[in-house]
Amino acid sequence: MTNTIRDSCSSASQSVLERLAKLERRVEGGPDANALSMVVFSGELDKLLAAFVIATGAAASEMRVSMFFTFWGTAALKKDGPQEAGKTLVERMFGWMLPGGLHRRRLSRMDMCGIGRRMMAAEMRKKGTPDLESLISIAQECDVEVNVCEMSMSLMGITREELISYPKMKLCGVATFLETASKAGTTLFI
Amino acid sequence: MTAERLFDLSGLKCPMPIVRLNKIVRELEADEQCQVIADDPAFAPDVEAWCRKTGNTLVSCTSNAEKITATIRKESHT
Numbered sequence: 001m002t003n004t005i006r007d008s009c010s011s012a013s014q015s016v017l018e019r020l021a022k023l024e025r026r027v028e029g030g031p032d033a034n035a036l037s038m039v040v041f042s043g044e045l046d047k048l049l050a051a052f053v054i055a056t057g058a059a060a061s062e063m064r065v066s067m068f069f070t071f072w073g074t075a076a077l078k079k080d081g082p083q084e085a086g087k088t089l090v091e092r093m094f095g096w097m098l099p100g101g102l103h104r105r106r107l108s109r110m111d112m113c114g115i116g117r118r119m120m121a122a123e124m125r126k127k128g129t130p131d132l133e134s135l136i137s138i139a140q141e142c143d144v145e146v147n148v149c150e151m152s153m154s155l156m157g158i159t160r161e162e163l164i165s166y167p168k169m170k171l172c173g174v175a176t177f178l179e180t181a182s183k184a185g186t187t188l189f190i
Numbered sequence: 191m192t193a194e195r196l197f198d199l200s201g202l203k204c205p206m207p208i209v210r211l212n213k214i215v216r217e218l219e220a221d222e223q224c225q226v227i228a229d230d231p232a233f234a235p236d237v238e239a240w241c242r243k244t245g246n247t248l249v250s251c252t253s254n255a256e257k258i259t260a261t262i263r264k265e266s267h268t
Contacts, residue, residue, distance in 0.1 A: 053204065056209055059209075060240075061212070061239075130203065
């Protein structure tokens with residue numbers, strides 16, 4: 001009889017200990033309120049501005065920030081200039097359709113073939129709002145990580161040399177993003 | 191107590207006042223205070239949120255004639 005009680009007690013305490021260990025692992029690997037992870041899917045100027053304002057603001061609030069650029073976001077990071085040699089015809093066409101240069105980014109609304117974009121740029125200068133170039137260099141100073149989706153680069157035939165220079169830029173895949181995002185308290189998709 | 195340094199962030203727009211404020215506070219010693227003036231209307235709620243987020247203390251924050259003056263004390267744990 002006592003043996004049965006002892007056994008059931010020890011198995012109960014064992015299961016409590018197991019649950020505790022499981023909880024501990026969950027808390028340790030859980031999301032960090034001071035980490036921000038972002039997916040930048042869009043390549044339009046207004047969305048990139050919003051993404052970089054949030055990223056730099058978070059970095060200035062002592063958060064660790066990691067941005068993952070994919071699809072049109074990846075193409076938006078192309079710098080101005082000719083295409084690299086050795087591309088296939090389709091890749092070259094992607095290059096023509098998606099010309100590089102941060103100043104070429106369109107607005108997602110009211111772009112009006114560039115008129116809206118120019119008006120916005122003039123207003124931003126007048127009102128002292130930082131432009132995309134300045135925000136990117138601030139992001140760089142604040143150690144914002146920029147990860148670029150390798151798959152979208154190879155899909156659109158974009159090479160590393162065609163991207164803007166950014167010291168903390170890393171080419172990676174979805175697993176890197178998921179690892180970062182699963183540890184971040186906030187994840188945004190822009 | 192030494193006189194707190196004054197920084198003028200006028201003319202800067204979001205997110206620049208916060209970016210500059212972070213740099214300023216990083217360079218302070220623990221318990222040291224600084225005073226900043228900004229004219230970005232978002233700065234008043236933002237400086238409060240920034241202090242809460244980073245664990246520094248907002249000693250005072252007053253707005254008048256489109257100018258926001260905030261005094262911030264750097265906490266030792268930040």
